[in-house]
Amino acid sequence: MIRKKVKLLYITNDSSRKANYKKRKKGLMRKMSELSTLCGIGPCAIMYSPYESQPEVWPSRIGFQQVLSKFKMIPEMEERKNLVNQESFLSQRTVKVVEQLKKDYKDKREKEMTQVMFNNIYGESSSSSSMVALPSMMMVMPKVILRTGTEDIMQLDVKNMDPMKRKQWIMELMNNNNNNNNNPQTHVGGDEMMFQFDDNINPNNGH
Amino acid sequence: MIRKKVKLLYITNDSSRKANYKKRKKGLMRKMSELSTLCGIGPCAIMYSPYESQPEVWPSRIGFQQVLSKFKMIPEMEERKNLVNQESFLSQRTVKVVEQLKKDYKDKREKEMTQVMFNNIYGESSSSSSMVALPSMMMVMPKVILRTGTEDIMQLDVKNMDPMKRKQWIMELMNNNNNNNNNPQTHVGGDEMMFQFDDNINPNNGH
DNA sequence: CGTGCTATCTATAATGG
DNA sequence: TCCATTATAGATAGCAC
Numbered sequence: 001m002i003r004k005k006v007k008l009l010y011i012t013n014d015s016s017r018k019a020n021y022k023k024r025k026k027g028l029m030r031k032m033s034e035l036s037t038l039c040g041i042g043p044c045a046i047m048y049s050p051y052e053s054q055p056e057v058w059p060s061r062i063g064f065q066q067v068l069s070k071f072k073m074i075p076e077m078e079e080r081k082n083l084v085n086q087e088s089f090l091s092q093r094t095v096k097v098v099e100q101l102k103k104d105y106k107d108k109r110e111k112e113m114t115q116v117m118f119n120n121i122y123g124e125s126s127s128s129s130s131m132v133a134l135p136s137m138m139m140v141m142p143k144v145i146l147r148t149g150t151e152d153i154m155q156l157d158v159k160n161m162d163p164m165k166r167k168q169w170i171m172e173l174m175n176n177n178n179n180n181n182n183n184p185q186t187h188v189g190g191d192e193m194m195f196q197f198d199d200n201i202n203p204n205n206g207h
Numbered sequence: 208m209i210r211k212k213v214k215l216l217y218i219t220n221d222s223s224r225k226a227n228y229k230k231r232k233k234g235l236m237r238k239m240s241e242l243s244t245l246c247g248i249g250p251c252a253i254m255y256s257p258y259e260s261q262p263e264v265w266p267s268r269i270g271f272q273q274v275l276s277k278f279k280m281i282p283e284m285e286e287r288k289n290l291v292n293q294e295s296f297l298s299q300r301t302v303k304v305v306e307q308l309k310k311d312y313k314d315k316r317e318k319e320m321t322q323v324m325f326n327n328i329y330g331e332s333s334s335s336s337s338m339v340a341l342p343s344m345m346m347v348m349p350k351v352i353l354r355t356g357t358e359d360i361m362q363l364d365v366k367n368m369d370p371m372k373r374k375q376w377i378m379e380l381m382n383n384n385n386n387n388n389n390n391p392q393t394h395v396g397g398d399e400m401m402f403q404f405d406d407n408i409n410p411n412n413g414h
Numbered sequence: 415c416g417t418g419c420t421a422t423c424t425a426t427a428a429t430g431g
Numbered sequence: 432t433c434c435a436t437t438a439t440a441g442a443t444a445g446c447a448c
Contacts, residue, residue: 002427002439010247015432020427021246022433027425028242031235031442039228040217209422209444222415227444229416234442238425417448424442431435 011017035041218224242248 002425002437004427005440006241006245006427008241008244011245016427017246019433021242021248023426024238024242024245028235028238030425031231031238034213034215035228035231035235037215038213038218038231039224041228209420211444212423213444223444226416230443237442419447420443420445422442422444424440426440427438429436431433 011020218227
């Protein structure tokens with residue numbers, strides 16, 4: 001019998017927490033199953049817990065694999081471009097630079113990452129050290145991922161970047177946090193670039 | 208008002224199915240969030256649907272990757288540290304710096320990301336653009352994620368980074384590929400830094 | 415199409431075995 | 432520790448707009 005409404009806090013009691021976990025996991029899996037049936041979609045989930053040696057995977061490792069294989073690490077570039085612009089997460093200048101980089105590397109990166117992810121996950125059982133089994137393309141380092149928003153991820157391969165672009169990008173990165181004023185203008189002067197960003201975003205959607 | 212208990216069958220009516228999907232997806236995400244909070248675990252889910260151009264991913268693409276990384280390969284942090292060294296993904300110096308940064312920001316970042324994702328998901332219903340409803344902390348840019356291996360992700364908040372560390376890190380990043388020799392010295396010249404990159408990486412792991 | 419409502423169904427907190 | 436119970440909190444189907 002429920003005595004109180006849920007307090008959304010970490011359950012400190014070990015056994016209580018575990019019991020709660022098992023109950024809710026069951027409910028969660030049922031919900032996923034229902035959603036799958038009702039709407040004909042293929043959701044999947046993973047849960048790691050200290051209570052089980054193996055991660056909970058739904059609908060199954062096979063189903064999981066199938067869904068994952070579709071997973072694209074990089075969303076539509078066009079959509080993101082607009083988003084970045086509209087919300088002014090980056091200055092126009094940065095957007096310009098980054099967009100160019102994205103255009104250059106998008107397809108290549110997508111394919112590589114998807115493939116690597118796939119291999120990475122399913123190479124597990126056959127090798128005790130999967131890292132060394134990774135495709136050689138993953139050996140080139142570093143990669144940099146720039147988050148421009150919650151879901152807005154850009155993967156930039158610094159190594160394979162054009163030298164000029166790389167320099168540009170890095171300068172952008174380094175100067176990004178220097179200023180809090182509202183001047184969106186970017187002073188670009190070759191090797192002496194100054195970038196100014198506005199950290200105070202004012203979404204213009206009225207809420 | 209509910210008129211009948213759910214018939215667990217595929218909903219043939221398109222709009223009804225979509226409406227059902229959205230409602231249940233929201234509920235599912237909430238349940239996951241609750242489970243995450245209550246039990247301190249890191250579940251993740253991905254949903255493909257014809258209703259959205261992008262797959263729904265929870266807690267985020269980043270979180271998704273992080274959980275996936277556990278699912279598959281990443282042994283322990285210590286092992287990875289050695290692995291990185293052994294395979295010369297990064298110079299000794301870079302490893303050192305990066306490890307320190309990870310220690311400094313890991314926990315903070317994780318908590319923020321989880322919270323932000325939760326808000327993002329649940330701000331959805333009250334706003335046509337959930338992105339702008341994100342806590343202001345997400346507005347600070349950029350974040351940099353350094354991939355030191357397939358799944359080895361470090362999230363560094365460049366803006367909030369200590370100035371010295373930021374500089375250090377960035378210099379490391381920029382100089383990472385300069386030398387395959389063992390000279391850890393980095394030429395740092397304040398505002399007049401020189402950037403050099405060596406595009407020909409030769410991982411010494413033999414393949 | 416989406417949002418809000420609410421009667422009704424479902425999940426589950428606390429308990430007992 | 433696990434399973435069963437049960438009353439209450441929470442999720443949501445159908446409808447109005």
